[in-house]
Amino acid sequence: MLKNNLTDTKMDVFLIGQHHIPVEQVFRNNLSLALKLKETIQKYATTIKEREKCDTIKIMNFCGTHEWTTTHYGLRNLIPPFLDMVPGPGCPVCVVPSYYVDAVVKLAREGVRIYTYGDSFRLRSAKSKSPASLQEVKANGDDVKLVYSFLDAVKNSQSHGKESVFFGIGFETTVPSYALALKGGMVPENLKFLNVARLTPPAMKYTIKLHQERGLLPIKGIIAPGHVSTITGAVEWEFLPRAHGLPTVVAGFEPIDVLMAVAQILLMIKENKPDVKIEYKRLVKWTGNEYAKKLIGEVFDKAYAAWRGIGFIPRSGLKLKGKFFEKHDALKHFGMPDLTPREFIYTHAHHGVPWQHDLPPRCRCGEVVTGIAKPTDCPLFMKGCSPMNPWGPCMVSTEGACSIWARYGGKNSVGLEGG
Numbered sequence: 001m002l003k004n005n006l007t008d009t010k011m012d013v014f015l016i017g018q019h020h021i022p023v024e025q026v027f028r029n030n031l032s033l034a035l036k037l038k039e040t041i042q043k044y045a046t047t048i049k050e051r052e053k054c055d056t057i058k059i060m061n062f063c064g065t066h067e068w069t070t071t072h073y074g075l076r077n078l079i080p081p082f083l084d085m086v087p088g089p090g091c092p093v094c095v096v097p098s099y100y101v102d103a104v105v106k107l108a109r110e111g112v113r114i115y116t117y118g119d120s121f122r123l124r125s126a127k128s129k130s131p132a133s134l135q136e137v138k139a140n141g142d143d144v145k146l147v148y149s150f151l152d153a154v155k156n157s158q159s160h161g162k163e164s165v166f167f168g169i170g171f172e173t174t175v176p177s178y179a180l181a182l183k184g185g186m187v188p189e190n191l192k193f194l195n196v197a198r199l200t201p202p203a204m205k206y207t208i209k210l211h212q213e214r215g216l217l218p219i220k221g222i223i224a225p226g227h228v229s230t231i232t233g234a235v236e237w238e239f240l241p242r243a244h245g246l247p248t249v250v251a252g253f254e255p256i257d258v259l260m261a262v263a264q265i266l267l268m269i270k271e272n273k274p275d276v277k278i279e280y281k282r283l284v285k286w287t288g289n290e291y292a293k294k295l296i297g298e299v300f301d302k303a304y305a306a307w308r309g310i311g312f313i314p315r316s317g318l319k320l321k322g323k324f325f326e327k328h329d330a331l332k333h334f335g336m337p338d339l340t341p342r343e344f345i346y347t348h349a350h351h352g353v354p355w356q357h358d359l360p361p362r363c364r365c366g367e368v369v370t371g372i373a374k375p376t377d378c379p380l381f382m383k384g385c386s387p388m389n390p391w392g393p394c395m396v397s398t399e400g401a402c403s404i405w406a407r408y409g410g411k412n413s414v415g416l417e418g419g
Helices: 023-027 031-052 064-072 098-109 134-139 150-160 175-183 200-213 226-232 239-244 255-271 290-299 322-328 401-408
Strands: 013-016 019-022 057-063 083-090 113-116 144-146 164-170 191-197 219-224 248-250 276-278 300-307 311-320
Touching (some): 031 255, 057 200, 057 226, 064 255, 083 200, 098 134, 098 164, 113 134, 134 144, 175 322, 191 311, 200 219, 200 239, 219 255, 248 255
Parallel strands (some): 057 083, 113 144, 113 164, 164 191
Antiparallel strands (some): 013 019, 300 311
């Protein structure tokens, strides 16, 4: 019997019998279990294929880290070729509209200090020619500082008093740290917050609708994001089996986690019993982190928001509430208009077209993050666009599908060790 050792506060070991076993040994360096899961996946997938007379079974890795695990560890070599695992929109850097990159570039050139994470530092605008990124702005001598967290920016901005902006990207995992600092009165007057935080379930709804209305090969199952679900809870994904009949598994990020999720999804398809399962039980609860969710609700309201290469998605963004907006919102403070649906031709998923300056010419990132295209389908992939010279947003981040495929997509090894 395998169970979490709840007496270990780090949750990095498991108790098997009387033995403490590191998580890595169970979920990463475990070739024998991987091969057993391979047999199970092959068996279930073949049964489904023969019963439904289909050529392909499509499962979506919503989260960029799941796509990283799948590709880095060569997990596609362990599953049947007709089982198509596609990336989804779970890369927070990839979906930041070019409009907001233009905004922080403009502010930096006007002398405002910009705080940013490492990935968004390299994110390029599709409209500006040069400088087109915060990296280029910094190279020109403007004031851009890389930080690991919002609290780092808070502490640094308190020390100098200069007008500053934090480039606030992220999903539900990151947002509680923003809300905590803002609600706790930690943020100084000179630091403003440029909010590009996004919510993941609405993007999943959009992606399903997009596939349905374009008559594309339907998605048959979802591997839901584990980190996000530590905050939201698995309950946020309940709409997938209830409204769409899609088996969903909230999974961890080791290779065994992903293979177990695939096997669970296929079993639900085989038995025609769609549900939400939590594979990542060592961290995810059904209702999530109630304190973090309450905190987010006290500081932010859900809002209509733009996703790069996709368009506006209802209730997929977060807007600062009342006094927090008045005091901390960067666009308001500097008199810059926010992006609105008027810049998009948007009615519903079938006709949603992104802002004309959202992606570089010929870039297919909008289709990659919705599982319509593979990174290798893009004409820029490893030609004009590479990890060393990222042109499109999906090549920038370590969670971007194009970056992942460029770095690890050519590997043929399974990538698991141990017996």
